[in-house]
Each structure stands twice: as structure tokens, then as C-alpha cells.
Amino acid sequence: MAGKKESTFINMVLVLFIITLVASAALGGLYELTKEPIAKAKLNKKLKAIEEVVPAFDNNPSEEMYEVAMPSGDKLEFYPATMGGKLVGTAVKTFTTNGFSGYVWVMVGFKPDGTVNNYSVLEHKETPGLGTKMADWFKPVDPTKVKLSLVEKLGKLVGIKPAATKGGAEGDKKSIVGKNPGTINFTVSKDGGDIDAITAATISSRAFLDAVQTAYNEYMKKNNNKEISHVGTHSSATSKQATNSNKEGGKS
Amino acid sequence: MNNMQNFTKGFFKENAVFVLLLGMCPTLGVTSSAINGLGMGLATTFVLIMSNLVISLVSTMIPDKVKIPSFIVIIASFVTIVDLVMAGYVPALHEQLGVFIPLIVVNCVVLGRAEAFASKNKLVPSIIDGAGMGLGFSMALTMLGAVREFFGTGKVFDFPIFKENYGMLVFVLAPGAFLALGYLIAIINRLRKA
Amino acid sequence: MNTKVLVAPSPHIHSGDSIQKNMYGVVFAMLPALLLSFFYFGMGAFIVTLTAVASCYLFEFSIQKYLLKVEPSIKDGSALITGILLAFNMPANLPIWIIIIGALVAIGIGKLTFGGLGNNIFNPALVGRVFLLISFPVQMTSWPKALGFETSYFDAETGATPLAIIKEGLNKGDSLTDLLAKLPSNVDMFLGNMGGSLGEVAGAALILGLIYMLFKKIITWHIPVSIIATVAIFSGILNLSNPEAYAGPAFHILTGGLLLGAIFMATDYVTSPMSNKGMIIYGIGIGILTVVIRVFGAYPEGVSFAILIMNGFVPLINVSVKPKRFGEKRK
Numbered sequence: 001m002a003g004k005k006e007s008t009f010i011n012m013v014l015v016l017f018i019i020t021l022v023a024s025a026a027l028g029g030l031y032e033l034t035k036e037p038i039a040k041a042k043l044n045k046k047l048k049a050i051e052e053v054v055p056a057f058d059n060n061p062s063e064e065m066y067e068v069a070m071p072s073g074d075k076l077e078f079y080p081a082t083m084g085g086k087l088v089g090t091a092v093k094t095f096t097t098n099g100f101s102g103y104v105w106v107m108v109g110f111k112p113d114g115t116v117n118n119y120s121v122l123e124h125k126e127t128p129g130l131g132t133k134m135a136d137w138f139k140p141v142d143p144t145k146v147k148l149s150l151v152e153k154l155g156k157l158v159g160i161k162p163a164a165t166k167g168g169a170e171g172d173k174k175s176i177v178g179k180n181p182g183t184i185n186f187t188v189s190k191d192g193g194d195i196d197a198i199t200a201a202t203i204s205s206r207a208f209l210d211a212v213q214t215a216y217n218e219y220m221k222k223n224n225n226k227e228i229s230h231v232g233t234h235s236s237a238t239s240k241q242a243t244n245s246n247k248e249g250g251k252s
Numbered sequence: 253m254n255n256m257q258n259f260t261k262g263f264f265k266e267n268a269v270f271v272l273l274l275g276m277c278p279t280l281g282v283t284s285s286a287i288n289g290l291g292m293g294l295a296t297t298f299v300l301i302m303s304n305l306v307i308s309l310v311s312t313m314i315p316d317k318v319k320i321p322s323f324i325v326i327i328a329s330f331v332t333i334v335d336l337v338m339a340g341y342v343p344a345l346h347e348q349l350g351v352f353i354p355l356i357v358v359n360c361v362v363l364g365r366a367e368a369f370a371s372k373n374k375l376v377p378s379i380i381d382g383a384g385m386g387l388g389f390s391m392a393l394t395m396l397g398a399v400r401e402f403f404g405t406g407k408v409f410d411f412p413i414f415k416e417n418y419g420m421l422v423f424v425l426a427p428g429a430f431l432a433l434g435y436l437i438a439i440i441n442r443l444r445k446a
Numbered sequence: 447m448n449t450k451v452l453v454a455p456s457p458h459i460h461s462g463d464s465i466q467k468n469m470y471g472v473v474f475a476m477l478p479a480l481l482l483s484f485f486y487f488g489m490g491a492f493i494v495t496l497t498a499v500a501s502c503y504l505f506e507f508s509i510q511k512y513l514l515k516v517e518p519s520i521k522d523g524s525a526l527i528t529g530i531l532l533a534f535n536m537p538a539n540l541p542i543w544i545i546i547i548g549a550l551v552a553i554g555i556g557k558l559t560f561g562g563l564g565n566n567i568f569n570p571a572l573v574g575r576v577f578l579l580i581s582f583p584v585q586m587t588s589w590p591k592a593l594g595f596e597t598s599y600f601d602a603e604t605g606a607t608p609l610a611i612i613k614e615g616l617n618k619g620d621s622l623t624d625l626l627a628k629l630p631s632n633v634d635m636f637l638g639n640m641g642g643s644l645g646e647v648a649g650a651a652l653i654l655g656l657i658y659m660l661f662k663k664i665i666t667w668h669i670p671v672s673i674i675a676t677v678a679i680f681s682g683i684l685n686l687s688n689p690e691a692y693a694g695p696a697f698h699i700l701t702g703g704l705l706l707g708a709i710f711m712a713t714d715y716v717t718s719p720m721s722n723k724g725m726i727i728y729g730i731g732i733g734i735l736t737v738v739i740r741v742f743g744a745y746p747e748g749v750s751f752a753i754l755i756m757n758g759f760v761p762l763i764n765v766s767v768k769p770k771r772f773g774e775k776r777k
Contacts, residue, residue: 007315015314019322023329030336037340045343100744127744130583149412199584420547420581427580431555 053109054089057081131204262388289397293390304382469523490538499529534645676733
């Protein structure tokens with residue numbers, strides 16, 4: 001080809017130098033440009049996870065975040081959410097090492113009395129189709145929100161009713177939402193607890209509940225130290241426990 | 253070869269995935285759903301068009317002995333651009349595709365087109381070649397993703413076709429990528445010969 | 447027939463062997479285990495076996511006739527064996543649509559994609575089973591308890607296999623002695639009184655089949671014996687090193703599909719090595735992989751994965767361990 005540069009030493013150095021210079025300058029500029037959106041996206045993601053698990057709030061939980069170091073070296077992160085200065089809930093980023101394959105990170109939201117408000121699974125490496133079901137398994141099922149598939153819709157047209165989603169009592173035993181780990185045994189029913197494990201994924205279920213329990217224990221420890229309102233909560237918790245045990249006594 | 257042929261060859265006759273079997277790493281790695289395949293394909297298309305454009309412009313100025321390193325630097329720059337922009341503006345997709353975005357650098361399709369086409373051709377054909385190859389690659393990845401998503405979870409582009417309980421999980425996992433790709437290649441080969 | 451004998455030197459007599467004869471011999475050897483599974487799991491076992499065999503035949507016939515457009519080879523009996531083996535690897539309460547998918551994968555992907563009987567690298571029944579195990583882990587790992595005829599197909603009580611109980615218990619931190627106390631005794635396990643797939647529960651019936659096949663010279667002893675011996679030795683060593691963490695040889699041999707795999711799956715003509723030495727290498731590989739997967743892997747059971755992995759090595763074994771040519775000098 002005409003005008004092709006010879007592969008002399010000086011040519012090679014010069015060309016590579018110019019290319020890398022232009023490339024690094026361009027990337028440096030772009031990095032500055034995208035730095036802000038990237039940081040914002042990261043923050044949004046965290047905020048979204050917090051919003052999902054605690055009641056509506058008007059503060060910035062990330063600013064009031066505090067950490068508790070666990071013996072394993074990892075940290076639990078606490079995000080208090082307040083509405084008009086009053087604590088409405090706390091999102092806890094918690095984890096367990098007992099997953100089917102290592103760490104499971106969960107964001108779980110507690111109401112001030114320690115009742116689970118909602119949760120969201122952040123990160124895990126559980127078996128797809130088994131352990132991964134934890135993302136929705138422990139939430140109550142809302143039959144009105146179940147999306148129908150195309151086949152079911154077509155079936156409906158010709159008069160076949162879609163299978164009803166299990167709600168009610170059976171759905172309740174799976175759900176941890178609205179339950180307090182202080183009064184309800186947060187272990188799988190196979191181990192004598194009150195929560196139904198994911199079918200064929202007992203280990204993942206155990207791990208998940210372990211993460212929630214860890215968060216609850218640390219949360220209550222923290223609350224004991226600084227919340228005055230706690231006394232009231234605690235007594236109500238114990239009275240609940242009392243009624244609970246009464247109920248159980250009656251059953252047996 | 254006119255521009256039209258130049259563009260369409262990437263879809264069927266010289267499809268990067270189904271015929272040339274290039275770029276297998278993202279093909280097998282990210283196609284667990286149709287949207288992931290499409291996102292990956294479009295990101296690769298952008299890199300292909302831009303690197304073809306720049307390389308066809310500067311190739312005469314690059315001495316032969318430093319051709320490959322220069323191309324790699326140019327390609328890597330565009331990949332980093334895609335990576336940063338996606339992280340900033342489509343964080344959800346960026347997280348899904350994860351490590352496969354930076355790995356576009358080593359995608360054989362990109363360097364292959366730079367070396368085989370852009371460095372020997374003028375600006376316009378190079379852009380057309382990049383667009384054709386890239387969109388063909390996107391088409392293949394989307395098809396593979398749709399097939400795997402359909403059989404694995406009963407959905408296509410997140411639209412439920414049948415109940416997820418009846419999905420065959422293996423298609424969402426790694427072995428399913430090989431199975432689905434193998435049978436798609438078989439079908440395409442049959443069609444090409446017919 | 448009056449065709450000429452083309453190869454002259456030694457006198458040749460047709461042994462009467464044919465693919466068909468050997469295949470039906472294998473089926474006959476599987477009968478004790480099959481009947482016992484009907485006894486233990488009742489209607490469920492019958493429905494599963496029937497569906498698996500019928501759909502294997504159907505897929506083999508229709509794919510060959512309409513898709514590949516070749517003469518269907520269903521008469522050779524290999525689809526029957528694949529069907530029964532597939533059923534042997536399934537829990538007795540598996541939904542029918544899953545069984546049909548399994549048969550399609552076994553015949554379509556496992557066998558005919560590779561070019562039909564004789565060309566398949568992997569054991570078709572195992573391909574089907576592993577596909578189902580990964581695809582439908584919930585349904586494939588809820589085994590009905592062996593209760594005899596009262597086990598109904600639809601709502602049988604489910605329970606874990608001994609291997610799964612041990613694996614889960616050890617993960618939880620229970621001691622092995624406590625766990626073993628919960629399990630059926632070795633004698634019960636040998637007779638098949640435990641939870642599991644159709645064909646894996648009855649060790650005694652499987653061994654009866656092995657004796658028949660050895661007697662009829664359908665298979666040689668090399669593969670089954672080397673697999674079982676390797677598992678015994680390897681798990682024995684682990685057991686001696688730490689009796690609280692690793693179960694002993696008897697447990698490993700009697701549970702899971704080990705006997706089923708060693709006797710009926712690993713010995714498949716097409717997917718096992720040709721020479722005796724090769725067969726022993728192959729058997730040792732399966733034995734070691736099985737114990738490694740069971741003890742250290744994520745799944746409680748590893749026989750099917752081990753056999754499939756070693757199936758992949760068979761061409762290499764065949765190349766490197768060739769039988770001596772007649773008249774070749776000893777080194």
C-alpha cells in the first residue's frame with residue numbers, strides 16, 4: 001500500500017505513543033464525565049433496596065448509616081429510616097456464610113419493634129431454581145398481583161381456569177414478613193422452627209433465616225443501648241410471647 | 253461486493269456466531285435471557301463500528317510490526333467507553349453483563365474485522381462491515397438468549413409464555429448454552445444447505 | 447445360506463451372538479430389580495416405567511423415520527434398555543410430562559444426535575437423567591418412601607435418600623454416628639427398604655442381574671468389580687482417616703445408584719472401553735469420581751456424573767490401551 005509507514009524503531013515508538021496518548025486522554029475525559037452518573041447509579045441502587053424494605057421515610061439513610069463488625073470480619077450495615085424525625089424502620093444489610101455455596105447478602109428491614117417489614121436478597125451464589133427462589137419465597141403471596149402467562153390467558157379464553165396461587169394459611173407459613181424473630185422461631189420447620197423451607201433447598205433456607213436472625217440480634221442489641229422507646233416494645237414483645245405460648249399450650 | 257452485500261453478509265453468510273464460530277465467550281456466557289443477548293450484541297456492535305471506523309482511517313499510518321498492539325489499544329479504548337457509559341446510564345444491564353463487557357476487548361470478532369477488513373478498506377465500507385457484522389452478532393445472541401429464556405423460564409423478553417415451574421432450568425445454566433447453540437448451528441447449517 | 451466364507455485360515459463358527467440377543471439378555475437381567483421396584487413403589491413404579499419405555503420407542507421411531515429419514519432401528523431393543531434404565535433413575539412419583547422430556551433428551555440428544563446406536567459417546571439414559579436432575583431438581587429429588595403396594599402415584603409421602611440425609615446432616619454439623627443411627631440398617635438397604643429412585647433401592651436384585659449377565663457372558667467382570675472395589679477402598683481409606691466425617695464402604699456401596707450404575711450403566715457396550723485393561727482403568731476412574739462427588743461435591747449422589755465423565759474419556763482410553771495384536775512380541 002502506498003504511504004505505508006516503514007517499521008523503523010522511531011516510527012513504531014512514535015505511532016504507539018500517539019495512539020496511547022490520544023486513547024488515554026479520551027478515556028480520562030470520559031471518566032470525569034461519567035464519574036458522577038456512576039456514583040449516582042450506585043447510590044440509587046442502595047437507596048432502592050432500602051426503600052423496598054422499610055416504610056416510607058424522608059431522611060437519607062445512607063448518611064446515618066452505622067456499621068457493626070462481625071467476628072468473621074465482615075460488617076453489618078444499618079440504615080435507619082426516619083419520617084419527620086421519628087424512627088419508622090431500619091434497613092440492615094446482613095449476610096451469612098452458611099449458604100449452599102458461600103455468602104448470601106440480604107437487605108432486611110425491621111420496624112422499630114423488631115418485626116420484619118420486608119426483605120430483598122442482594123447477592124448470592126445459590127443453585128438456580130432452588131436456592132434462588134429465596135428472592136420471593138419468604139414474602140407473602142398477593143394473588144391479585146400474579147402475572148398470568150400467555151398459555152394461561154389462552155386457556156382462560158377457552159374456559160380453563162389457571163391454577164390458584166396458594167395464599168392463606170399455607171402461604172403464611174412461608175412468609176417472614178410481619179413476623180418478629182423475637183416471638184416466632186426463625187428456623188425452618190424441619191429443625192423445629194416456624195418457617196417453611198424452600199422445597200428441596202433446606203440449606204439455602206437455613207442460611208437465609210440465619211442472616212435475618214443475625215441482623216435481628218444485632219439490631220436489638222443496638223436498640224437496647226440507645227432507644228428509650230424500646231422498653232415499651234420489649235414488654236409488648238414478651239406479652240406477645242406469652243400469648244403465643246398460651247396458644248401453643250392450648251393446641252397441644 | 254457492493255455495500256448491500258457487505259452489510260448483509262454478517263447476518264447469514266458469514267454470521268460471526270453461527271458460521272464463523274467467533275466470539276464464543278460472550279455468546280455462551282451472557283445469553284441466559286434475550287435482553288442480555290441483545291444488550292451484549294449492541295455493545296459489541298458499537299465497539300465494532302467505532303473501531304472499524306478509526307482503524308480504517310489510521311491503518312496506513314501504522315507500521316506493520318506494531319499493528320496488533322495499536323489495534324488492541326484502539327479497541328480497548330472503545331470498550332472502556334462502553335463500560336463507563338453503561339455503568340453510568342444503564343446500571344441494571346451493566347450489572348447483568350458484568351465481566352463480559354470488558355471482555356469485548358478479546359472478542360475475536362472485533363479484532364478479526366479490524367485485521368481482515370478495516371485495515372484494508374476505506375472508511376465507508378468499513379463502517380458498513382462493522383454494522384453488518386455487529387448486528388448479525390446481536391441477532392445471533394438475541395436468538396440464543398430467547399431460546400434459552402423460553403425453554404428455561406417460559407418467558408421471552410420477560411413476557412411470560414408458559415408457567416415458570418415448567419421451565420427446564422438447564423437451559424439457563426451453562427450446559428444449556430452449549431446445547432442450545434449446538435442445535436441452533438445445526439438448524440442454520442441445514443437451512444444454508446437447502 | 448450358501449455364501450462363501452471369505453476369511454479363510456481358522457475355522458469359524460457363528461457364536462449366535464447378535465445385538466438383539468445381548469440386548470434382551472440385559473433386559474432379562476434387569477427384571478428382578480424391576481419387579482422388586484413394582485413391589486416397593488406400587489402403581490407409581492409401573493406408570494413411570496411404562497411411560498419411559500413407550501416414549502423412548504416413540505421418539506426413536508419418529509425421529510429416525512421423519513426427521514433423519516432413515517430406517518428406524520427400534521427392533522434392536524436398545525430403546526427398551528434406555529427406557530428401563532431411565533425409569534430406574536427416576537423417583538416413582540415423577541410427573542408424566544417430565545418423564546417424556548427425559549425420554550426425548552435421552553433418545554434425541556443422547557443417542558440420535560451422535561448418529562444412533564454405536565456412535566453415541568455418552569450413555570443415553572444417563573444423559574436423560576442428568577438433564578432432568580439439573581432441570582427439575584425439586585421433582586427429581588423428592589423420592590417417595592418405599593411402602594409397598596399402598597404407595598399411590600399421586601400423593602406419596604416423600605423422603606430423602608440415605609445419601610442426602612447424611613450430606614445435609616453433615617453440613618448442619620451433626621455427628622455421623624447419630625445420622626447413621628437414623629438410617630435403615632445395611633441389611634435393609636441391601637434388600638431395598640429405603641427411599642430412592644426405582645432401580646437404585648434393591649441391591650440384592652441388582653446383584654442377581656449381575657450374576658445372570660456374567661453367567662451368560664453378556665458382560666465381563668472387569669467394569670462392575672473395579673468400580674465397586676475402588677469405591678470400597680477409597681471410602682474405606684477416608685473412613686479410617688476420620689470415622690466421624692466419612693461414612694464407611696458398606697454405606698457407600700449399598701446406597702444411591704452405585705450398584706445400578708456399576709452393573710447396568712457403566713457396562714453399556716457402546717460407551718465403555720474395548721480392552722480389559724481399559725475397562726479396569728475406566729472402572730477405577732468411575733469409582734474415585736463417585737466418592738469424590740459424594741463426599742466433597744454439591745450433589746449428594748455422584749454415580750451418574752462419574753459415569754458420564756468417564757464416558758468422555760473412553761475414546762482416549764481406547765487409543766492408549768490397545769489390546770495386543772496376535773503374534774505381537776512381548777516387550
